[in-house]
Amino acid sequence: MPGYGPIDGSVVIQNITITVEKRQNVTRYVRKNEEVVEKNIVGAKELVLVPMYPVFTPKQITSYVLILFEKPLYIAPNEQITIYTLMPVEIAIYAYSSTNNYTLIDVFSVERPKYTLYGPIDHGVIARYYRSRFWFTEREPNAGEALVKVIARNRSREWVSVNKILLDCNPLKLYYRKNTWHAYTQEIALNIVTASSANITYNKPFKEDVEPINDPPGLKQPIVYMRSDMLWGI
């Protein structure tokens, strides 16, 4: 059954074909779509396909993801609501050795990536850009997407409209269900402080029986707080 997990033979994701051939101790990895990527790996026990933070393609320049809602969500003062939305994920291939050491072999994006600026031009941040709807009930994501559960709490004394949410890949964690294309984040709390600012805390996973991804070496900074801030609009 196609999906995340160890690759056996070949896998097709939309118009992308991945082929893995093992001859003695050498594994040949080939990815074909508009371009052809070929890699030879020595001593790999297995190649594993996992969802990945959407900040690697075409080049890693940020750790932020901005999800822009297609329609705004209005929340009254002191109200809270649970919504589900989608964020993009890239797809990564890890090679594992017999001692379970791993390295990142390849990352690609199912969708055409796009970036944006969140905040002012001198102090803002570059973020991966994604437009999505939100729902009040759960739904299953497709390949190249991850389901995000957001608990939005309006702690201000005024009505607010939520148009976007900025996620930081440092405290963010991705989970997947083996042999499916279903990927999830943790439960995310959007604490709205004013009509234009909020803080985000990253809690526990909201799905059971899911595997966490191993973080690629060098991507994440040592995490001090499991939170991030939205200071320039929500």
Added chain:
Amino acid sequence: MSMIENPFNWISSIDVIKILFAIAVLSAGIVVAMFIRKIAFKALIRFVPRELTIILSRTVYYAIIIVFAISAFSILGIDLTGLVIAGGIVGIILGFALQSVTANFISGLFLFWERPLKPGDFIEIDGTLGRVVDINIMSTRIIGLNGVLIRIPNEKVFQSIIRNYTNTVTRTVEFTIGIAYKEDAEKAYNIIKTVLCEHPFVLAEPEPDVYVVELGNSSVDIRVRAWVPSKLWFSVMKELLWRIKKALTEAGIEIPFPQNDLWFRNSLEVVIKEKHK
């Protein structure tokens, strides 16, 4: 004479208590200087760059030791007034002689304080473009676009207009594309917009801008203005120009070279002479 008679007579003239007192003053001075240096370091490191903090706290340390040393010599009865005056005169002479060195040093302090640039920044100083590799107390070194190491005295850096291209997160790529008057300007506009939308690093926000900037002599000039990450400015600019040129050519849209249409007031009579009758 008395010294010849008794070579150890001078020892009796030494006041041991004064010497001990002078040593105590000097020792106390060293302890105080070390203590104040630590306090100065801890206080300054919050506001001032580390390199400058080290220099300033060291200066405080030696200044205190010099004051205590002068006091210790005074206790021993050694008059340093002459030395101080001589030192002052030497200081004035050195001040004139080392005017540019001092100016560079002071400018270096201000650069450390103000921090208009830091190692790794891509900058332009007085028309010189390059990446900063090192800023020290006397000069700033940058690697130019051709890979040559350029040393610029800090005084010049401080007095020049500095353009720091990496200090902001984004910057604009701007260029003008001329299309022939016979071409469909709206079609060209849509093609350019599509290329901008499809490029991952042309930022969605702030939105790119495409507009007719001028009805030129030979072409309709379309201005393209897109925000891109500062780190990738040069590579995105190259790619955009190439992709737009390719897309316009594939769509059969002519990018004209400057041309003049000549109109004659009267109809022309062309006379063709037969060469070979």
